[in-house]
Amino acid sequence: MKIENPNPIQWRFSDRASQLQSSFIREILKITQRPEIISFAGGLPSPATFPVEQMKAAYDKVLSENGKMALQYGPTDGYAPLREWIADYLSTDSCKIVPEQVLMVSGSQQALDLIGKVLIDEGSRVLVETPSYLGALQAFSVYRPEFKSVETDDHGLVPSSIPAVAEGARLLYALPNFQNPTGRSLSVERRIELVETCARLGIPLIEDDPYGALSYKGEPYPKLLNMNPDGVIYMGSFSKVLTPGIRLGYVVAPLPLVRRLELAKQAADLHTAQITQMVVHEVVKDGFLQQHIPSIRTLYANQCQVMLDAMAEQFPKGVQWTRPEGGMFIWVTLPKHIDAMKLLDQAIAAKVAFVPGAPFYANDPETNTLRLSFVTVPPERIREGIAILGKLIAAQM
Ligand code: PMP
Numbered sequence: 001m002k003i004e005n006p007n008p009i010q011w012r013f014s015d016r017a018s019q020l021q022s023s024f025i026r027e028i029l030k031i032t033q034r035p036e037i038i039s040f041a042g043g044l045p046s047p048a049t050f051p052v053e054q055m056k057a058a059y060d061k062v063l064s065e066n067g068k069m070a071l072q073y074g075p076t077d078g079y080a081p082l083r084e085w086i087a088d089y090l091s092t093d094s095c096k097i098v099p100e101q102v103l104m105v106s107g108s109q110q111a112l113d114l115i116g117k118v119l120i121d122e123g124s125r126v127l128v129e130t131p132s133y134l135g136a137l138q139a140f141s142v143y144r145p146e147f148k149s150v151e152t153d154d155h156g157l158v159p160s161s162i163p164a165v166a167e168g169a170r171l172l173y174a175l176p177n178f179q180n181p182t183g184r185s186l187s188v189e190r191r192i193e194l195v196e197t198c199a200r201l202g203i204p205l206i207e208d209d210p211y212g213a214l215s216y217k218g219e220p221y222p223k224l225l226n227m228n229p230d231g232v233i234y235m236g237s238f239s240k241v242l243t244p245g246i247r248l249g250y251v252v253a254p255l256p257l258v259r260r261l262e263l264a265k266q267a268a269d270l271h272t273a274q275i276t277q278m279v280v281h282e283v284v285k286d287g288f289l290q291q292h293i294p295s296i297r298t299l300y301a302n303q304c305q306v307m308l309d310a311m312a313e314q315f316p317k318g319v320q321w322t323r324p325e326g327g328m329f330i331w332v333t334l335p336k337h338i339d340a341m342k343l344l345d346q347a348i349a350a351k352v353a354f355v356p357g358a359p360f361y362a363n364d365p366e367t368n369t370l371r372l373s374f375v376t377v378p379p380e381r382i383r384e385g386i387a388i389l390g391k392l393i394a395a396q397m
């Protein structure tokens with residue numbers, strides 16, 4: 001039997017929900033998934049790197065040997081052996097991380113939401129880089145902070161610019177390694193200055209680090225976490241080193257905070273899938289990542305170089321871009337008068353896509369910027385796409 005609705009519901013959304021916006025990138029992705037488009041827009045890792053066979057074998061092993069546990073509810077903080085593995089992985093000679101500091105989350109994107117829930121009140125000041133990761137701006141926005149931008153130059157975040165905006169700040173959100181969207185990394189000197197400045201001002205420092213392992217030279221930079229485990233909240237992810245579809249990440253924080261995050265996580269989704277954590281532990285526990293990550297680095301380093309070479313050949317004078325030493329992105333700065341949003345319309349008509357830079361700014365967007373990803377496009381198509389973009393840009397010079 002079907003009941004009539006004589007009084008159709010007039011949906012009344014909460015103020016919070018009314019201001020939710022779809023991420024611009026996710027909107028573009030709908031267009032750019034068309035096969036005829038050469039898409040530099042995605043933030044997706046290359047599926048060529050996904051360890052399908054290892055995952056399949058691990059699922060099989062976990063289900064055969066420990067199926068009942070894998071399919072049961074699990075603890076909110078996560079699967080203990082995996083938390084131990086992560087604590088070990090992040091520990092250095094001078095800085096020991098303990099499993100109690102590790103909270104497993106459903107993708108590090110969830111950590112951003114939980115951090116927002118636990119640290120941000122309406123109007124709280126939140127410090128972000130210019131530009132910053134769009135997904136973080138989106139996650140924090142739900143809690144209606146006042147974003148203040150910290151200056152960035154060609155070498156990334158400028159720590160000396162923090163004190164001017166620090167008053168009352170609840171947190172500083174930083175991406176020190178192969179930043180999304182710019183591909184820039186902080187020098188060791190700047191890392192030290194950043195950690196010292198936040199410690200001096202008493203501001204919690206968030207280190208979002210999904211790309212840190214993807215250093216092309218194979219030498220990861222020192223983590224902010226290890227410089228000051230009492231003042232840094234570290235976010236890690238298996239998305240870029242294994243596969244994003246499993247939605248598995250972790251946050252490492254000082255104990256009082258991690259317990260709060262755990263309570264927020266409990267309210268949100270009880271826990272991250274037990275089977276996923278057991279499978280990932282099975283995959284990583286005997287050192288698989290040490291052989292796997294170098295193959296990702298090699299692929300990305302080669303494609304990055306192909307794109308950089310093509311840009312040097314095809315882009316007109318007056319266009320600038322970053323030269324990443326790891327990760328997945330190149331950031332392009334066009335002459336001031338060119339609007340990347342308009343360029344995108346022309347580019348899509350010419351079957352090339354990228355992400356305009358403006359949505360990555362919390363305040364005062366620079367509309368002449370854009371982000372290119374080189375990881376999912378084969379070299380031939382990278383050259384073809386960059387040549388098309390170069391012509392479109394040149395036509396506007
Ligand atoms: N932080 C940054 C900087 C990212 O680029 C991403 C993914 N694009 C995330 C967090 C979220 O990653 P995940 O939820 O897949 O772990």
